[in-house]
Each structure stands twice: as structure tokens, then as C-alpha cells.
Amino acid sequence: MPFGEIVCGSPGSGKSTYCYGKHQLFTALKRPISIVNLDPANDALSYPCAIDISSLITLNDVMEQHGLGPNGALIYCMEYLEANFDWLEERLQELGNDAYVLFDLPGQVELSTNHESVKHIIEKLTKSSFRLAAVHLCDAHYITDASKYISVLLLSLRAMLQLELPHINVLSKIDLISQYGDLDFNLDFYTDVQDLSHLQNILSTSLSPRFAALNMAMIDLIEDHSIVGFETLAVEDKNSMLNLTHAIDKATGYIFVPPPKSNQPPGTIDEADTGPSQRPNTYALFSSALGPMKGPASDVRDVQERWIDAKEEWDAFERKEWRKEGEAVRDQAAREQAAKTSKIRERKAPSTTHT
Ligand SMILES: Nc1nc2c(ncn2[C@@H]2O[C@H](COP(=O)(O)OP(=O)(O)OP(=O)(O)O)[C@@H](O)[C@H]2O)c(=O)[nH]1
Numbered sequence: 001m002p003f004g005e006i007v008c009g010s011p012g013s014g015k016s017t018y019c020y021g022k023h024q025l026f027t028a029l030k031r032p033i034s035i036v037n038l039d040p041a042n043d044a045l046s047y048p049c050a051i052d053i054s055s056l057i058t059l060n061d062v063m064e065q066h067g068l069g070p071n072g073a074l075i076y077c078m079e080y081l082e083a084n085f086d087w088l089e090e091r092l093q094e095l096g097n098d099a100y101v102l103f104d105l106p107g108q109v110e111l112s113t114n115h116e117s118v119k120h121i122i123e124k125l126t127k128s129s130f131r132l133a134a135v136h137l138c139d140a141h142y143i144t145d146a147s148k149y150i151s152v153l154l155l156s157l158r159a160m161l162q163l164e165l166p167h168i169n170v171l172s173k174i175d176l177i178s179q180y181g182d183l184d185f186n187l188d189f190y191t192d193v194q195d196l197s198h199l200q201n202i203l204s205t206s207l208s209p210r211f212a213a214l215n216m217a218m219i220d221l222i223e224d225h226s227i228v229g230f231e232t233l234a235v236e237d238k239n240s241m242l243n244l245t246h247a248i249d250k251a252t253g254y255i256f257v258p259p260p261k262s263n264q265p266p267g268t269i270d271e272a273d274t275g276p277s278q279r280p281n282t283y284a285l286f287s288s289a290l291g292p293m294k295g296p297a298s299d300v301r302d303v304q305e306r307w308i309d310a311k312e313e314w315d316a317f318e319r320k321e322w323r324k325e326g327e328a329v330r331d332q333a334a335r336e337q338a339a340k341t342s343k344i345r346e347r348k349a350p351s352t353t354h355t
């Protein structure tokens, strides 16, 4: 059964970068992964792309032929894809039953909040046995402003209601958050969507009373449904990517069974007790849907410490670790080179004694 993620969110929230980061991570973990580009305006793809909507239709052609602007043309492209779903289905079938597919959507939010084409495409994918989760990226800097945070909550809620999939909201680019000044609350207030009435004081000082009241009414609505929460993401941070992967695997029920000879992280299980073909499978259970969330970045307080409270110290620590790793790689390369040179000398030795 193929699994996948519908990667959606506002323009520039980091969707394509996330797809590329996940491709690199999964390739290193030997997990299957394919990316489908569904953004017809994405003409400089940064990642290896298995299926590209541009092979079916391009934004420029639609703009020229139908006299549309870029946004209208994009909607047309999505409707065209929906009408030609068999084109997509045929290519997805070629990826096989074990495929794990990321669908990189365009940034126009209406595609995941009110326009029907993406919803219908998802329904068709689900019918064709895909197990999908929606991964909705929101730029983390919005949480630095109370009223923008409310907009993000509403947008996330709207996308959840529209797409009707297991839904993971993500505050992306969390590594940049400290650039935007101090947060009014700890990060877990925003990720867990805790008692939002605390926002009231901030809103009443920054907005006219009428709009503050409107915001409070929207807060009540969000709290009544209490279904919005957020993961965090810093795409270049391996722990952050692994933690998000775990949350998504939990949502879809995906269990990864690595190839029999692959290594598992040290200390996962007692290697002496299990044969090689059993080992990775046991690890797979621990590391996927059934396993508890654990490890660095699995607790939002760790994320707060890494990117907000002690960012400079952690940055300095990581630089030091990278330097050490770099030196170890250089030393290893020098040792290998020295070993090679001495072997060559040994091989050459008999001919020099003859001369
Ligand atoms: N620091 C940092 N920058 C990021 C991260 N994710 C994305 N970016 C940057 O954000 C910018 C936009 O990223 P994209 O991946 O193009 O965003 P997108 O959502 O695909 O954009 P559209 O397709 O135009 O909607 C790029 O400059 C990325 O390098 C992150 O986790 N941390």
C-alpha cells in the first residue's frame, strides 16, 4: 500500500525545501521516497522529481492560451490535473506499491482551504489505496504577533476541515524565530494551542476594541474545536526532521521495515539476542507508528532551548562538533591514503631490487 504526504501551506513557507530535505534524510535512512511536483510554476526544481506536473501542463502555456494571470492560470492547472487524473495515476502506479510519495503543492492557500480540485485529487488518491497525511507548513515567525498567530490557527483549521486527512500542522523555519524578537509566551503555548484567553491582553493593547473583540470571538471558535496543534521544523536539523517524521508516521500508521542488512542506531536493541534479519524489523517497530516519541527535539521544551533560550551556545556546540567530524574524516582519509601509498611501495619493491 503506498503512503504519502500532501505538503501544503502559504507561499514561501518552506514546502519544496522540506520535500528536498526529506528526500535527503530518507535516502540516507534507505527509506523509499519519491517527490511529485504539483506546482506548475515551479520551473527550477531543487529536488529529484519523480513526477512533474509541468510534463502535463505549464503555467506559461495556460497564461498565453487563455489570457489568464498567474493565479487564475494556476487554478486552471489544478482543474486540468483533476480532469486528467489518469495521467497522474499511471505514473504513480509505476512507483510501485511500496512507494512513499511527497506531493509538493503550490503556495496558493485557497487550493487547500476552499478550492475543490486538490480535495478531489486527494479523494481519488485515497480511493486508489494511498494512505495520506496533510502536512501543513506555516512560517513560524507568525507566532511572534498575536493577531497573525490567530490567522495561522484559522488557516490551519480551515485546511484541516477542507482536506479531511490526518493532519499535521508545522511551524516551519523555527531556527529563525529568535530573529523576530522575544515571544510573549513559551513555545509550547503556541504549539499546544494552550489557553488562548491569555492573548486577550496583548490584543487589546495592539488593536482597536472592535477588532480585539472579533479576534477573541475567533479564539473561542478555535478553542471550542480544540483540534489545532503544531509540530516544529528546522529543515537542516536532523533531529527536527526525525521528530516530524515520527509524528507523520504515527498519523498515517506507516511502519518502515528496513532492508535486512541495514544498521540500526546503537543501543536500540541487544544485537546479541537477534539475528540480522530480525534486528531491523524490531527496530522498525520501535521507530515508527507503535513507538513512543523520544529523542532530541521530541519535546517542545528542547526545541525552545535549541532555537530560542540557548541558541548561540547550541550553534557554537554544533560548530565544534562539525569541526571534530570534519577533522575525523580528514584524518581517516589521510590514513587511507598513507596505507595506499605504503602498499604501492611494497608492490614496487621487487622491481627496484632487480635494477
Ligand atoms: N532558515 C530556514 N530557511 C528555510 C527553511 N525551510 C525553508 N527555508 C527557506 O525559505 C525559502 C522558501 O522556501 P521554499 O521551499 O521555496 O518555500 P515554498 O513553500 O516551496 O514556496 P512556494 O512554492 O513559492 O509556495 C527558501 O529560501 C528556503 O531556503 C528552514 O527550515 N529554515
Ligand SMILES: [Mg+2]
Pocket (backbone or CB within 6 Å): 015, 016, 017, 039, 042, 104, 105
Ligand atoms: Mg515550492
